[in-house]
Amino acid sequence: MIIDSQELEENYHASADVVIVGSGAGGAPMAYKLAQAGWKVILLEEGRNNNPADLNRNSWEAMKEMYRDSGMLATLGTPSIPLPLGLTLGGTTVINSGTCFRTPEKVFAEWKEKFGLSEVQYADLIPLFEESEKMIHVQEAPYELLGTNNQMFAEGARKLGLHGRPLMRNVINCKGAGICAFGCPEHAKQSMERNFLPAASELGATIITSARAEKIITQKKTAKGVEGSFLDAKRKRRTKFRIDAPVVVLSCGAIYTPYLLLNNGMANCSRQVGRNLHIHPAAKVIAMFDEAIDAWNGVPQGYYVDDYAGEGIMFEGFFLPPAILSFALPAMGMKLKKYMADYRKMAGFGIMVTDTSHGRVIKGLNHSPLIFYNLNETDTAKFVKGVEIAARVYLAAGANKILVPIHGIDEITCEADLQKLHDVKIKPGHLELSAFHPMGTCRMGDDAKNSVVNSHLETHDVKGLFVADASVFPSSLGVNPQMSIMAFSLFAANYLLKNKSQYSV
Amino acid sequence: MIRQLSVREIKTLHALAQCIIPGGGQHPFSYRDVDYISFAKEMIANVPVHVRWFIHFNLWVIHYFSWLYLKRPALFSHLSFTEREFVLTCLSKSRWFLIRSIYILTSALLLIPLYKDERVMKAIGYFGFGHAGNKKGDTL
Ligand SMILES: Cc1cc2nc3c(=O)[nH]c(=O)nc-3n(C[C@H](O)[C@H](O)[C@H](O)COP(=O)(O)OP(=O)(O)OC[C@H]3O[C@@H](n4cnc5c(N)ncnc54)[C@H](O)[C@@H]3O)c2cc1C
Numbered sequence: 273m274i275i276d277s278q279e280l281e282e283n284y285h286a287s288a289d290v291v292i293v294g295s296g297a298g299g300a301p302m303a304y305k306l307a308q309a310g311w312k313v314i315l316l317e318e319g320r321n322n323n324p325a326d327l328n329r330n331s332w333e334a335m336k337e338m339y340r341d342s343g344m345l346a347t348l349g350t351p352s353i354p355l356p357l358g359l360t361l362g363g364t365t366v367i368n369s370g371t372c373f374r375t376p377e378k379v380f381a382e383w384k385e386k387f388g389l390s391e392v393q394y395a396d397l398i399p400l401f402e403e404s405e406k407m408i409h410v411q412e413a414p415y416e417l418l419g420t421n422n423q424m425f426a427e428g429a430r431k432l433g434l435h436g437r438p439l440m441r442n443v444i445n446c447k448g449a450g451i452c453a454f455g456c457p458e459h460a461k462q463s464m465e466r467n468f469l470p471a472a473s474e475l476g477a478t479i480i481t482s483a484r485a486e487k488i489i490t491q492k493k494t495a496k497g498v499e500g501s502f503l504d505a506k507r508k509r510r511t512k513f514r515i516d517a518p519v520v521v522l523s524c525g526a527i528y529t530p531y532l533l534l535n536n537g538m539a540n541c542s543r544q545v546g547r548n549l550h551i552h553p554a555a556k557v558i559a560m561f562d563e564a565i566d567a568w569n570g571v572p573q574g575y576y577v578d579d580y581a582g583e584g585i586m587f588e589g590f591f592l593p594p595a596i597l598s599f600a601l602p603a604m605g606m607k608l609k610k611y612m613a614d615y616r617k618m619a620g621f622g623i624m625v626t627d628t629s630h631g632r633v634i635k636g637l638n639h640s641p642l643i644f645y646n647l648n649e650t651d652t653a654k655f656v657k658g659v660e661i662a663a664r665v666y667l668a669a670g671a672n673k674i675l676v677p678i679h680g681i682d683e684i685t686c687e688a689d690l691q692k693l694h695d696v697k698i699k700p701g702h703l704e705l706s707a708f709h710p711m712g713t714c715r716m717g718d719d720a721k722n723s724v725v726n727s728h729l730e731t732h733d734v735k736g737l738f739v740a741d742a743s744v745f746p747s748s749l750g751v752n753p754q755m756s757i758m759a760f761s762l763f764a765a766n767y768l769l770k771n772k773s774q775y776s777v
Numbered sequence: 778m779i780r781q782l783s784v785r786e787i788k789t790l791h792a793l794a795q796c797i798i799p800g801g802g803q804h805p806f807s808y809r810d811v812d813y814i815s816f817a818k819e820m821i822a823n824v825p826v827h828v829r830w831f832i833h834f835n836l837w838v839i840h841y842f843s844w845l846y847l848k849r850p851a852l853f854s855h856l857s858f859t860e861r862e863f864v865l866t867c868l869s870k871s872r873w874f875l876i877r878s879i880y881i882l883t884s885a886l887l888l889i890p891l892y893k894d895e896r897v898m899k900a901i902g903y904f905g906f907g908h909a910g911n912k913k914g915d916t917l
């Protein structure tokens with residue numbers, strides 16, 4: 273059953289075998305797996321059960337409805353970086369681009385070396401990747417759906433001898449409508465509310481939307497349930513609720529899980545809750561061509577180039593509707609109007625950097641955490657290199673002008689202009705970035721002194737309290753994280769199924 | 778209780794709009810065509826408290842301290858168009874990120890309502906929501 277809390281009585285009180293908080297890439301597979309085994313599952317989601325098709329394909333409406341804080345969440349630091357998160361049934365998967373990568377083996381090996389992770393081997397994850405990929409219909413983006421935006425970059429990359437491929441995506445009958453990040457209006461993208469969640473519901477799970485968990489109930493360092501508030505249509509507290517359960521799984525994402533734990537003063541003997549935040553920051557490079565590209569036509573993130581992935585630089589397609597792109601361009605007044613009048617001739621590609629920088633989430637005001645993050649010089653240098661490569665690719669593809677996200681270097685029109693990237697020392701504060709993949713704030717590891725959860729994702733400090741979301745990754749993954757989150761969540765669910773007697777389920 | 782835009786802030790926004798989304802140029806739509814004040818109010822009502830403070834703070838800084846770039850005391854809304862444009866260029870090109878972000882966030886309050894307007898989207902040729910238009914053939 274998927275039900276909005278407004279349909280439930282005041283001071284609702286229920287009990288279950290497990291209460292899961294959050295319905296994104298971490299919470300949804302957990303709910304499905306446990307419900308499949310006959311557990312009584314209650315899943316709480318703060319957002320509503322939105323239907324992207326109702327949002328009239330309007331990016332601002334979608335942001336208001338399905339993004340936390342209308343998409344205005346950002347890090348504090350140099351530079352300040354917008355960090356959008358989903359607030360809807362299905363979590364951030366509803367507003368993501370649908371790109372699917374398995375955890376790189378090299379990254380997993382580094383985690384094992386540094387943090388032990390004694391209970392999990394890469395081989396254990398493979399069937400879990402397969403299970404998730406089957407459930408969410410992962411397939412390679414067909415070339416004809418890539419649109420000219422991705423094809424231009426592909427052409428430039430090929431001329432430079434770089435290797436690219438269409439991305440693997442979780443879609444059925446994608447129409448290339450080009451607004452994945454604002455909710456797929458065609459219901460083609462297979463985000464959590466289209467598969468794991470309805471399947472869990474059919475297996476008996478109760479999924480309550482507009483329900484915000486606020487307090488984790490414990491007794492003698494053992495989880496006992498969750499208390500919180502049901503929200504009204506304006507997202508204000510309507511009434512309190514309480515769910516009793518011997519297993520509590522936090523899947524609120526890498527910002528809100530540590531925030532909840534910090535608010536509860538819980539699971540933090542290691543003092544690592546909220547620390548080690550990696551965000552996998554991204555920069556946009558915009559190219560102008562002589563002819564119309566109509567970059568919104570086709571899958572926005574449909575192609576990637578990974579020749580420099582070993583150095584922590586990944587190239588993936590992107591494009592944005594005019595309202596959002598307009599304030600990302602380095603111009604004002606008439607010059608900006610001129611750029612926007614050429615919107616049809618623009619193409620865009622993103623550069624994502626595996627960050628060695630790290631930040632921290634702390635308690636803020638009024639149900640909003642504060643997120644601190646400063647980019648370091650090493651990562652800045654990776655961005656400069658990435659921008660130079662992307663600009664070369666676009667020049668090779670025939671672009672007449674490239675707008676780069678570096679302060680003071682607005683336009684690149686020829687190879688000689690690339691020298692500008694080396695003429696001045698580019699500092700972190702000179703970059704205009706955004707980020708979409710926060711992780712690391714409740715990292716996993718064998719040592720309770722420097723990690724928050726063990727490798728089956730149970731907190732070291734509180735028996736029965738699990739974290740299954742992007743918070744648990746000890747370092748930046750270097751690829752889009754949703755598949756890794758799903759696989760680790762299923763791993764923890766399998767652990768629970770094997771050990772249920774320990775939790776009196 | 779959320780603090781909404783004051784009369785002074787509304788005046789500053791009008792003065793900003795004339796420079797950031799001016800009339801004329803490559804497409805006909807400008808500050809005259811959109812209700813950016815309602816948009817700013819909606820934004821203020823929907824963002825977290827620290828972003829709300831930042832919006833008020835930015836408008837306050839622009840209103841009272843723009844003259845620092847001109848070296849003659851005057852409130853932003855009292856400056857000529859050219860002077861306002863100069864101040865905004867200085868803010869947007871500052872090498873200090875915090876100063877640049879004053880410009881970025883404030884300009885978003887004006888640019889989003891303009892470019893989310895269907896008439897403007899059509900004028901720049903964005904019809905969105907189409908199907909994939911593969912202009913490059915179908916082999917890699
Ligand atoms: C624009 C964008 C594009 C992206 N593209 C990709 C991509 O192509 N591929 C990819 O792999 N990844 C992508 N990502 C990232 C990916 O979607 C996320 O990493 C992933 O969804 C995170 O999963 P999660 O379970 O950690 O958190 P989320 O999916 O964010 O889910 C957390 C859920 O918990 C809810 N919640 C939080 N606090 C509470 C509370 N107290 N009570 C109740 N509910 C609560 C939230 O409302 C939310 O629904 C993208 C992200 C963005 C923003």
Ligand code: SF4
Binds near residue numbers: 445448456
């Ligand atoms: S490209 Fe369009 S149809 Fe395909 S998943 Fe994205 S929004 Fe949906």
